[in-house]
Amino acid sequence: VRFSQASELKEAERRRIEDVVVRRLKDDINHRAVEQGLPPRFSSRKVIAREIALTADEIELSRAFRAFRKSLNAQITALGRSQQVAGYFALEVLNKRLLSCPFAFADSWWRCMEGLSEAEAEATEVDAARRAMEEDTGDDRETESRVAQAANVIGAWMKPFRDTLQKDISAVDSTLAALGLSKGQPKPRDDSRFNALVQWIEEHLRAGKRWKEDERLVLFTEYKTTLDYLITRLKAKYGDDGSIRELYGGMDRNGREDVKRSFNDPDSPVRMLLATDTGSEGLNLQTTARYVFHYDVPWNPSRLEQRNGRLDRYGQARDVEAYHFTTRLNEDIHFLAYIVSKVDRIRQDLGSVGEVFDEAIRKRLVAGEETAVEEIDKKIEAARGRAALPKPSHQETGEQEVLRLAVLKSELDLDSATLCTTLDTAMSADSGRGCLEGPDAGGRYRLGPNIPAAWQDLVDDSLRLNTTGNQRGALPAITFDPEYFITRINGRPIYRPSRDTKLLHLAHPMFRRAITSLALRRFTSDWWTVRRGPIPDGLDALILLTTEELAVNELRETFHHWVRTWRIPVRNGRLLQALPHVPAGSLRLPEVPVTETDVETARDIWDEVDIDLRTFLREKRKTLTESLQTALQKDLEVERTEERKRFQSRHGELSELIKSNTVQRLQAEIAAKKTELKQLAFAFDSDRRLQAQLEISNLQEEVRRRTEHYEEMRRHLDRERKRVLDDVLPRRFALHGDAQIFPVAVEIRLPEEKGGVR
Structure with missing residues (x-):
């Protein structure tokens, strides 16, 4: 029992991390390579914010929606929890669509307005729409259908607030109309984000009127509505000649594979791949592209990392550039740009701070709270500190491992x-x-x-x-x-x-x-051969005897399994002392044909040394058994000492946990509740006294339960200590029977004839 589930790691647990976790970060590997004067092993990533100049109408749309958000939040503040959740969901749907692109927002906004004219919807219906949207369907067309349905239900739910919100609704309607996004046939008169994208394409993918041969772009968006909008406008701009492809969830397998294959083919005409998050899952797109563009920023930072990971992965030859939009003319877009930059700086610890990002994003973009960036930074650093993993205690270059691998190969x-x-x-x-x-x-x-x-x-x-x-x-x-x-x-x-x-x-x-x-063939009598090659002077032959060594412990675990080749000299029909061991790679000879005379000579030599070879194997079996037993005894003492230390350390931690952690805190709460109960003794509010007594009873039950749990953990630790030290280790480090050595193959190497190998 090495770890206990908790909200943060204790210092002793941090020290124990290296026993169970191997963590090698690309940045660390690159840093060591540079120190050794080598090129970085992995590509780096540069996150770049692309400034956009919003038009007056676009600025007015964001202002109108912020006013609408503020008014709706004011309406639901005094309502029950279910109504508040419904309101937050409504604002989340609409603001996500607005931050994706005005076209997607207009689509959802008009559906929401249609819902206003329908029968009023309950909060439970909104909750059902929310759960339907959160389901992972894997099909973006189905997801868009559910978003449309959710927008309609949201509108019906807002019906009781219609009169109060009418001014803000009219303001949004007017700004959409000013942008050319009228109900029925929305054709945006201007779109600053799309214009900025086209400008970026001209700078990075185009050379005059031609596409650059060595550059491609992967553009991500959360919604298929936005994807369809961009595909239509980009093809109208650059033509439908195969240079622009799309990927979305729900495509048939053959179509998906064709798009992936074309994009990764340097000779194909594809230059831009527009994809949704669902459509891009599991793709490797690093072969031909180094540019990734986030047309909208997902509210889940992990999804942002998954997008970047389509290109920033092993096999990427060039440094990756990841782009997103920013502007100080829209507070929400600027806030998401801050989130993107923060995620990039701490992406190695993203898992430990996800909740902080989620809370900050929802407070800012749904509740409309003016969350200070400094406050978010403090919370992120605190969360990172609680779950930070220690770095390796020693600097590793990998040089020794490379040498050991080369030795093993030889x-x-x-x-x-x-x-x-x-x-x-x-x-x-x-x-x-x-x-x-x-x-x-x-x-x-x-x-x-x-x-x-x-x-x-x-x-x-x-x-x-x-x-x-x-x-x-x-x-x-x-x-x-x-x-x-x-x-x-x-x-x-x-x-x-x-x-x-x-x-x-x-x-x-x-x-x-x-x-x-x-x-299956290794124990037949057919694996023998005759060769001529260099052997020490004065010998009749050199026998290369390949054997398989096998040893198991008392747990019936194989702990020694090896194949080695013995070089045994033969002179005058007798075996001499085996030559020193050399790697198998140095025993290789070129294939040279031998004569029948060579084969007969080898047979005669074998007949003379057959009995001596059997004796040789018996002696080696005895020697191997003795050496393994000696090594096992030494290893047993070392392992026993280490296990005792581990159990002693864990036992101490558990005792401290029992004394000073939650049980002690609960007992303090019980004492406080008892004091409160005494103060209520003469009060007329019997319900409050009963509630206090119930809380005391519940806390006492929790103390009893946790105490029993910790005591059971301690008993389990004692049982495990006895089992490991008295049963497992002695049997693991005890040889079962004798070691076995089996002959596998024999080569009889005859001396070279004068003038070289025949």
Whole structure:
């Protein structure tokens, strides 16, 4: 029991974080790379506010809506909670649409006005509309339908306030008309945000009358109404030639894949992708684009990060620029611009401050409160402090890990050449003939016509391209070297998948099948070979004996499983002392044909040393068993000491929690309630006395419940300590039986003939 659920981490829990959390931030990795004189490993992100110059009519629309918001809030202040929630929802719907674009607002506003002429709606109907809107349908068309229905219900709910709100309603109607957004056929006379977007496009995506070849834009909006509006106007401006595409929730899978494929294809004509939040979920768009534009700002900061993450992710070769609008002529837009900049500065701790943002946004944009930025900053810093995770206690460069990985690869003889040989060997064992053809000039291979029947389904499922129905797709080229896909851009290594080439790695289904196939054959008598190669002078041969080592503990857990190759010299029919260990990668020899005479010589040598090799294996088994037992005993003492410290620390924390946390606070509340009850002893208000007695009883029950809970946690901790120290650890660090060593393969290496390898 390492942690207890709480609103903030205690200092002891912070120190324990490193035991269970690995946190590597891109900024930290980039900083270390720069310190080493290397290019940053990951792209950086720059958030840029695009200033817009609102027209007088647009400014007047925002003023008219703020007046309407103020009046409606005044009407619901004295009402019940359900009516207040309904009013807040009404303002949220309308203000979100206004902050998306005037066109979307006008659509919802006129539907709301239609509702005013219908039968009055209850707060429960508004709540039902709210819950329907909050459901994640995954379909933006359905969402727009629910928004329209909600706007209509909101209007019907506002009917009792119509006379009071009429002046403000008329003001909004007038400003919409002045903007050309009349009911029925709304055609905006002017739109400063759209004009600013066009200006940005001309600066960043266009070169005169042509599109730039290496720049693309992903533009996000929350509503499909806004998306449709922008698509219509942008195509009218730049033409419907395939340069502008859209993505929204509810598109069919083929259409969605076509848009994604086209946008990520450097040779396609697409230059702008307009997407809703729902439509863009799960997309990787970093291959061709570095610009993201938030046409509207989502009220949920996490959604803002998800948008940026479509481009600002691994594989992005260039630094990302994320744009949004701002203006001091509209207080709400300016406030959201502040939220965007704040989210960018603290995005690494966004999860801990989400509630602060949510409260601030709703107070400002729904209730209309003039929330001070300084107050929000203080709350954010306090929230970050409660959940801040400690940084690693030591600076890590990764250099040692890279060296250890290189040593392990050499020890396992793991590289692209051996992967190729392994797959070809496994498939050939089933077909009787070689299955791989190549390599070509790029180091790629292809599967030939000799694919074993038992492998055919796996090849079709995991390799073939564009298989549809009964039509089998083409087989791609294959490579075993990931470097084939690495492109260096500005000194930064970028992985770029290829449509006609597949990377086969150890986790690929083809290799899982190959390893399983070879593993089932490893204990047959067929795995021996004869080669000629360099061996120490004066020897008749060098036997390379590959063995598999296996050891399990008393919990039946495999804790040692290894394959190693012994180099055993042979002279005059006798085995000599094994040579020092070398990595398997250094034992590789080029394939050279041998003669029947070489094979017969090897057979004779094997017959002479067969019995000695068996003795050698028995001795190695005994030595391995003894060394493992010694290591287990040492590890047991170390682990026991560490576990005792952990349990002792946790026990102390739990005792402190019982004494000083909530129980003590509840007991203080009980004492205060008892004092209050004494003061009410002579009062005539019997209801207040009964209420006080009930509260005391409830608090006492809560004290009893929490005390029992903490005591049970302490008993559980004691039981767990006894189980781990007395049962689990002794069995985990105890060898079950003896270690096992199995011969897997034998190579008899004969000396080179004079003049070199035959």
